[in-house]
Amino acid sequence: MIFYVFAVCPHDDYLYAGYLYNEIYSHIKAKTVIILGVAHKAKQFKIERKLVFDTYDKWHAAYSNVKISPLREQIMKNLPQSDYIIHDSLQLEEHSVEAFVPFLQYYNKNVEIVSILIPHMPFSDMQKYSDDLAKALNKVMKDNKLQWGKDIALIISTDAVHYGDEDWGGKNYAPYGCDTAGYKSAVDHEHEIMKNCLQNPDTTSARKFVEYTVKDNDWHEYKWTWCGRYSVPFGLLTASKLQKISGGAPLKLAITDYSTSIAHKPLKVEDLQMGATAPANLHHWVGYAVAGFK
Numbered sequence: 565m566i567f568y569v570f571a572v573c574p575h576d577d578y579l580y581a582g583y584l585y586n587e588i589y590s591h592i593k594a595k596t597v598i599i600l601g602v603a604h605k606a607k608q609f610k611i612e613r614k615l616v617f618d619t620y621d622k623w624h625a626a627y628s629n630v631k632i633s634p635l636r637e638q639i640m641k642n643l644p645q646s647d648y649i650i651h652d653s654l655q656l657e658e659h660s661v662e663a664f665v666p667f668l669q670y671y672n673k674n675v676e677i678v679s680i681l682i683p684h685m686p687f688s689d690m691q692k693y694s695d696d697l698a699k700a701l702n703k704v705m706k707d708n709k710l711q712w713g714k715d716i717a718l719i720i721s722t723d724a725v726h727y728g729d730e731d732w733g734g735k736n737y738a739p740y741g742c743d744t745a746g747y748k749s750a751v752d753h754e755h756e757i758m759k760n761c762l763q764n765p766d767t768t769s770a771r772k773f774v775e776y777t778v779k780d781n782d783w784h785e786y787k788w789t790w791c792g793r794y795s796v797p798f799g800l801l802t803a804s805k806l807q808k809i810s811g812g813a814p815l816k817l818a819i820t821d822y823s824t825s826i827a828h829k830p831l832k833v834e835d836l837q838m839g840a841t842a843p844a845n846l847h848h849w850v851g852y853a854v855a856g857f858k
Contacts, residue, residue, distance in 0.1 A: 565591045566818050566858055569713035570803040572720045572796065573761060574852035575602070577840050579830040581723075581852045586819060588856055591668040594717035596633045596680045596710075596718070598701075600799045601661040601721045602792050605654055606683035608719045612784075613689050615648040615697070616681035618655035634677035635704055635716075642700035647693050654768060657761055658753060660721040660792075682795040685705040686783040687774050690794070691767075694801035701802075702809050705774070711712045712810055720799035722792025722850030724754055724822070737789045742847045749826065753788070754851050761796075762855045765804040765815050770797035790851075803857070821854040 568591040573628055574581045602614060615638060623627040640648065655661075661679045668675045687695075701716070727750050729738045740746035740753075741744040761773040779785040786793065807815050825844040842848065 565571070567713055568717060568766065568818060568856040568858055570718045570799075570806075570815055570857040572722060572799070572853060572855040573664065573825075573853065574723045575660040575721045576723050576825065576850050576852065577668060578663075578838065579833045579840060580825040580844060580850070581695055581823070582786070582831050582833075583825060584821060584852055584854050585664075585667045587819060589664075589671050590721070591818075591856055592668065592671065592717050594614055594713060594715055595674060596670070596676050596678065596716045598633055598680065598716065598718050599661050599664060599721055600719070600795045600802070601658055601679055601681045603654060603658065603681040603683035604660065605629075605657040607653065609654050611649065611651060611654060612684040613686075614683065615643070615693055616654055616683060617648055617650050618679060619650055620652065621811070622657070623662065623665055625669045627669055630665050630669055631676045633678050633800050635708070636678045638704045638707070639668070639678065639700050642703050643696050647696050654681060660795075664719065665719065682798045684784050685794055685798075687797065690770070690774075690798045692803055694798055694805055695720070697802050698805035698809060701806055712806065712812065715754055718799065718803055718806070720792065720795050722790070722791050722853065723794050724853045725750060726791060726850055728846070728848040731843055738847075744846070747826075747846055747849075749804050751822075751851070753824060754853070757790070758820065758853055758855075761800070762820065762853065764838070765800040765807075765857065767804070768800060770800040773797045773800065797858060808852045815857040818853065818858045819854065819856040823852045825850045825852075
C-alpha cells in the first residue's frame with residue numbers, strides 16, 4: 565500500500581470531480597492532515613499576505629464531528645506572529661477545505677485536520693512563510709515524536725483552470741476560444757503546467773507555477789485562471805522545505821492525473837440531494853489536477 569506524504573487534490577462539486585478524490589484519499593493514512601486551502605473570499609474580507617487560521621475545535625462531517633488537531637496551536641506558537649492571522653469568518657466561508665473532510669473521514673474515522681488558507685500574496689511572501697511553516701512543522705513533529713506521512717500529511721486544495729466565456733460574472737476566460745479546438749488547446753496548456761510544475765516539488769517548480777498563473781506586474785491578478793494560484797506554489801515550497809529539513813529523501817511522484825468537468829459523465833448524486841453549483845459545457849468548464857507524493 566502506498567501512503568502519500570503530500571498531495572494535490574481538486575475541491576469542485578463531487579458529481580464532476582468526486583472520482584478523483586478517491587485517487588488521493590485512499591492513500592492518506594496520517595491521523596493529522598494539514599490542508600492548504602484557497603481563500604476564495606479573502607478580497608471580500610480585505611485579507612492578503614497572511615496565512616489564515618481559525619479557532620474552531622471541530623467541523624461537521626458525515627459520520628461525526630471531525631476534530632481540529634491540537635497541533636494547530638503548536639504550529640501557530642512556532643510561527644512568527646507577523647506571518648498569520650486568525651479569521652473564523654473567512655474559514656467558515658471556505659469550501660475548498662470542507663469538501664475534503666468527508667473523504668478523509670471515510671478512510672480514517674479518527675482523522676484530525678488543520679486548515680490554513682492561502683490568500684493573495686507575492687512570491688517573496690510565499691518563500692518566507694513557507695520557510696517559517698516548514699520549520700514550525702518540523703519542530704512540532706520532533707516535540708511530539710511524529711513522522712511526516714505516518715502521522716502528518718499535507719494536502720493542497722486547488723481546482724485547475726476556470727475556462728469559458730459564459731457564467732463567469734461577465735468575464736471571458738477563454739483565450740483559446742470555446743469550440744472543441746479551443747478546449748483541446750486549453751487542456752494541452754494545463755498538461756504543460758502540470759508537467760513543468762507538479763512533478764518535483766521545489767522552489768523552481770513553485771516559481772514556474774506562479775509565472776504561468778499570476779500576472780508579472782500584478783500578483784493580485786490571474787494570467788491563467790487556475791484556482792489555487794497561491795495555495796499550489798506555497799504548498800510546493802512548504803513540502804520541499806519540510807522534507808529537506810526533516811532529513812528525508814526528495815519527494816517522489818506516485819500518481820498524477822488530470823480531468824475536467826466535461827471530460828466524463830457526472831456522478832449521480834441526486835439521491836443524496838446534491839447537485840451542481842455551476843454548468844459544465846464548452847463555454848463553462850473547470851479543470852482538475854491530481855498529484856500524490858511519497
